[in-house]
Amino acid sequence: xxxxxxxxxxxxxxxxxxxxxxxxxxxxxxxxxxxxxxxxxxxxxxxxxxxxxxxxxxxxxxxxxxxxxxxxxxxxxxxxxxxxxxxxxxxxxxxxxxxxxxxxxxxxxxxxxxxxxxxxxxxxxxxxxxxxxxxxxxxxxxxxxxxxxxxxxxxxxxxxxxxxxxxxxxxxxxxxxxxxxxxxxxxxxxxxxxxxxxxxxxxxxxxxxxxxxxxxxxxxxxxxxxxxxxxxxxxxxxxxxxxxxxxxx
Amino acid sequence: xxxxxxxxxxxxxxxxxxxxxxxxxxxxxxxxxxxxxxxxxxxxxxxxxxxxxxxxxxxxxxxxxxxxxxxxxxxxxxxxxxxxxxxxxxxxxxxxxxxxxxxxxxxxxxxxxxxxxxxxxxxxxxxxxxxxxxxxxxxxxxxxxxxxxxxxxxxxxxxxxxxxxxxxxxxxxxxxxxxxxxxxxxxxxxxxxxxxxxxxxxxxxxxxxxxxxxxxxxxxxxxxxxxxxxxxxxxxxxxxxxxxxxxxxxxxxxxxxxxxxxxxxxxxxxxxxxxxxxxxxxxxxxxxxxxxxxxxxxxxxxxxxxxxxxxxxxxxxxxxxxxxxxxxxxxxxxxxxxxxxxxxxxxxxxxxxx
Numbered sequence: 001x002x003x004x005x006x007x008x009x010x011x012x013x014x015x016x017x018x019x020x021x022x023x024x025x026x027x028x029x030x031x032x033x034x035x036x037x038x039x040x041x042x043x044x045x046x047x048x049x050x051x052x053x054x055x056x057x058x059x060x061x062x063x064x065x066x067x068x069x070x071x072x073x074x075x076x077x078x079x080x081x082x083x084x085x086x087x088x089x090x091x092x093x094x095x096x097x098x099x100x101x102x103x104x105x106x107x108x109x110x111x112x113x114x115x116x117x118x119x120x121x122x123x124x125x126x127x128x129x130x131x132x133x134x135x136x137x138x139x140x141x142x143x144x145x146x147x148x149x150x151x152x153x154x155x156x157x158x159x160x161x162x163x164x165x166x167x168x169x170x171x172x173x174x175x176x177x178x179x180x181x182x183x184x185x186x187x188x189x190x191x192x193x194x195x196x197x198x199x200x201x202x203x204x205x206x207x208x209x210x211x212x213x214x215x216x217x218x219x220x221x222x223x224x225x226x227x228x229x230x231x232x233x234x235x236x237x238x239x240x241x242x243x244x245x246x247x248x249x
Numbered sequence: 250x251x252x253x254x255x256x257x258x259x260x261x262x263x264x265x266x267x268x269x270x271x272x273x274x275x276x277x278x279x280x281x282x283x284x285x286x287x288x289x290x291x292x293x294x295x296x297x298x299x300x301x302x303x304x305x306x307x308x309x310x311x312x313x314x315x316x317x318x319x320x321x322x323x324x325x326x327x328x329x330x331x332x333x334x335x336x337x338x339x340x341x342x343x344x345x346x347x348x349x350x351x352x353x354x355x356x357x358x359x360x361x362x363x364x365x366x367x368x369x370x371x372x373x374x375x376x377x378x379x380x381x382x383x384x385x386x387x388x389x390x391x392x393x394x395x396x397x398x399x400x401x402x403x404x405x406x407x408x409x410x411x412x413x414x415x416x417x418x419x420x421x422x423x424x425x426x427x428x429x430x431x432x433x434x435x436x437x438x439x440x441x442x443x444x445x446x447x448x449x450x451x452x453x454x455x456x457x458x459x460x461x462x463x464x465x466x467x468x469x470x471x472x473x474x475x476x477x478x479x480x481x482x483x484x485x486x487x488x489x490x491x492x493x494x495x496x497x498x499x500x501x502x503x504x505x506x507x508x509x510x511x512x513x514x515x516x517x518x519x520x521x522x523x524x525x526x527x528x529x530x531x532x533x534x535x536x537x538x539x540x541x542x543x544x545x546x547x548x549x550x551x552x553x554x555x556x557x558x559x560x561x562x563x564x565x566x567x568x569x570x571x572x573x574x575x576x577x578x579x580x581x582x583x584x585x586x587x588x589x590x591x592x593x594x595x596x597x598x599x600x601x602x603x
Contacts, residue, residue, distance in 0.1 A: 042447035044318075056456045062445040064318050064457040067341050070311040073303070077315020077323065078445065080299045081273055085319070085447050103311070106304035 007031035009040045013057045020213035020220025022177035023051060023119065026190075027058055029183070030090070030117055033191040034061070037198055043086040044078055046071045048100075050092040051125040069100020072107035075114045086197055088115040093134040094124045097157045101133075104163070104205075111168040111202035115193045118159060121210040122231060129215030133157040136234055141215070156234065160207050164240035171196050171204035172241040178211060178227035182237070189239075201244060209235060251432045258396040259284035259423040261431070262352060262416065263292065265397035266324055269404035270436035271350065272298030273323035275312035277305055277331060280364045281420035282354035285326040306331040310338025310351070317347040318457050320444030322404055322436070326352035328420075329370050330361060332378065339413055340379030344459025346474065348407035350400075351385070352416040354423040357555075357582040365582025366420030368504060371559035374417045375533040382471055384478055385413040386485065387532040389503040393427035399530070401434060408439040410481055417532060419555070421505040421584065481534055488536035489528040492518060496525025498597050499543050500577075501564050502553035503529045505584060510553045513590035517598075524594045532560070540567035549597040550574040553590055555583070575603035 006012070009031035017023045034040050040060060047055040049068035056063035066074040071089035079087045096104050096118050107114065123141055124130040131144040134156050138147040148156075160174045171193055175186035186208055193204035209231050211223040218226060239245075256264070263285045266274070274289045286302065293300035299316075303309035309325045316323035327335060332353045342349045353374060357367035377383040386406050388399040396418065403414035448454050461467035489507075492514055493499065502510040507528040517524035527543060529536050540550075550572055552561035558576045565574050577593045579585045593603045 040448070041450040044445045044447060046315075053460060056458065060448070060454060062447055062455045064315075064345070064445060065460055066314075067311060067337055070307065070314075070338075073308040073311035074315035074318070076301070076308075077273070077275065077312035077317070078319050079315075080301060080312070081316035081319035081321040081323065082446065085445075102304050103308050106308065 007035045009034040009060050011058055011060050015058055016054060017051065018214045020211060020223055022210040025177045025183060026117065026119055026208050026210065027055065029187050029190045030088070031059065032187060033194045036191055037194055039086045039194070039198060042084060043088065046074050046087070046089040048089065048091040048095040050095050052090055052092065052119065053126070055090050069095050069098070070103055071095070071100065072103040072112070072114070072116065076107055076112050079112065079114050086115070086194065088117060088194070090117045091119070092125065093120045093122065093132045097133040097159050105166070108163045108169040108203050108205065109166050111170060113197055113200060113202050115197050116205040117190065118205055118207045119210045120159070120207055120235065121212040123212050123215045125212050125215055129212070136230055158235065160205070160240040163205060168203060169205065169241060170202035170243045173239045174207040174209065174235060174237050176209035176227055176232060176237055178209065178224040185237070196244070251430050253428060253430050255426055256393060256429050257284055257424060257426050258390070258393045258418065259354065260288045261393045261429045262396040262400050263288035264431055265400035266350070266404070267292055267296055267298070268431060268433055269322065269401045271322040271324050271404060272296065273316040273321050274298070274300050274325070275303050275309040275316070275323065276325050277303050277309050277327065279328045279331045281356055281366070281423055282326050282328045282352065284423070285352065306334035307337060310335040313349050314338055314342055314347060317342070317349050318445045320441040320446060322350070322408070324350040324352065326354070328354050328356045329358050329367070332370060332373065336379040339377065339385065340381050340383065341459055342413050343377065343379070343383035344381060345457050346411045347457065348411050349413045350403050350407050351413055353418065355417065355419045357580065363582045364420065366505060366555065366584060367580065367582055368419055368506060368555040369557070369559070369580065370417065371532065371554065371556055374415055375535070375563070383474070384533055385415045386410070386481060387415050387417050389417050389530060389532050390422055391504050391507045391528060392422070393425065393429045396422060397429055397431055405437060406485065408437070410477055417504070419505050485531060486534040486536045486538065487530040488539050489530060490539065491526040491528065493525035493527060493543060495523050496543070496546070497523040497548045498525070498551065498594050499547040500524060500526045500551045500553055500590065500594065501529070501540070501560065502526065503532060503560070506553045506555055509585055509587050510590050512587040513594060516587060516591050517594045522594060522598045535563045535567060537567040540564060544568040544571050547572060551577050551590070551593055551597060551603065553577045553585060555579055555585070577603065
């Protein structure tokens with residue numbers, strides 16, 4: 001009896017991600033959600049600019065790549081042009097919370113019926129570990145070599161808290177991919193974010209706290225612990241907005 | 250069925266987009282092209298289309314990218330400063346070989362500049378307007394009628410060659426009212442097997458990207474793109490010739506400058522000066538052959554343009570500098586007068602400095 005298998009929505013291409021990076025887990029969760037909902041044949045993915053720019057090699061889906069930060073705008077165009085398709089973006093923290101903030105906020109405000117998987121690892125990964133809008137206070141990065149200094153560059157952007165203030169979006173949740181327990185919660189949230197779109201509920205964003213052992217200068221194991229010790233206290237996990245439970249109430 | 254109506258250039262363009270089968274408009278307000286958005290905000294819902302006011306010009310062009318990925322005819326419109334913002338998207342559209350239709354109703358620059366008409370975005374439009382090697386098909390209407398006709402042609406060219414077709418107009422052509430005949434046409438259906446429609450689990454996945462990390466592969470992409478561009482240059486260059494049969498002085502002008510220049514050429518003819526006009530209708534591809542041919546008998550070329558001298562370089566390139574080419578221009582939102590152009594023709598005819 002097969003109890004676990006590769007989701008059909010994933011290709012067999014080995015990923016290029018570093019050891020200990022959780023992109024692979026998050027890709028799998030997205031693919032499992034697509035399999036569970038039976039929407040592979042009508043799902044279109046949009047890769048960002050960043051470490052996951054090659055995500056189109058790993059999903060068995062029609063896919064494109066957006067310019068840095070523009071994925072929610074590209075998703076809007078795709079979804080409006082063909083509302084029968086299920087459209088998701090997969091974006092990192094530099095992509096979504098810095099250069100693409102306007103596109104993300106306005107797609108949320110319009111309650112665009114799309115799904116966003118927002119992977120937050122508090123650093124620019126692909127370019128070699130620069131400070132991200134989500135880098136923690138005091139965090140040492142290539143461009144904050146003395147630690148992120150509040151006086152110099154302010155404090156991190158909390159995307160879920162910010163977007164939840166808008167009337168538009170249907171579902172905003174933050175999860176983490178650093179433990180079995182957290183991955184299980186993440187799986188449910190991601191599936192819900194896709195189901196919302198299938199049911200026409202509108203904009204759903206799941207922020208997934210992720211690791212970057214390479215640029216954090218940690219072992220994979222220490223990186224998983226750092227998510228627990230440093231990231232989750234600053235970025236509390238939970239559902240920040242859910243219009244469907246409001247309806248249920 | 251043809252309908253004759255009195256319309257603004259911008260509105261004629263917008264209605265022609267509907268006739269061309271465009272059902273997806275994404276834009277951001279900017280003067281002097283606002284009538285396009287206003288018109289389509291009313292019209293798109295009537296024809297089951299999408300009008301969406303984007304949060305920025307950048308978002309608008311990337312929404313066009315998305316709709317084009319889906320295989321649909323999509324457009325955006327803006328004016329000079331807004332087109333600068335769209336240059337990122339133009340580059341990605343080109344790198345992904347996607348069709349798109351983009352309108353620039355030019356105003357004076359640089360920077361915020363002014364809101365009066367100009368033709369100072371010629372380089373930006375004809376050289377691609379973004380990073381990397383690419384071109385757009387650039388169409389230059391000189392009347393309200395051409396705002397409509399070139400829009401329909403632009404959508405066809407964009408689909409035929411899988412590239413961006415751009416209308417390079419100006420505040421005058423966009424805002425002025427003229428009689429226009431709007432012909433209902435059946436847009437050509439182009440096969441788009443590359444479109445992102447979902448695999449239906451029946452075919453291999455489609456991927457649309459401009460990313461090629463292997464240099465040899467990326468070089469090949471560029472080379473094959475430019476082979477396509479060569480076909481465009483060979484087949485699609487279009488111009489209007491006026492009084493060119495025996496012309497000694499050839500005025501070259503497009504858009505509103507060409508309207509002014511035509512009057513000046515007629516006035517010169519009335520004075521017995523053998524002047525003529527070549528009006529490029531496509532700015533890219535530039536009507537190089539027509540100019541090369543004219544250089545055989547023309548003594549002096551005049552480039553009339555509302556910029557500090559941009560198109561003049563294409564004229565010099567076309568004729569390989571075998572004849573003198575002089576610039577006649579006004580900038581900052583001022584349109585040259587027929588008198589100014591006539592004076593330049595007279596000077597050139599006497600062999601004097603223009």
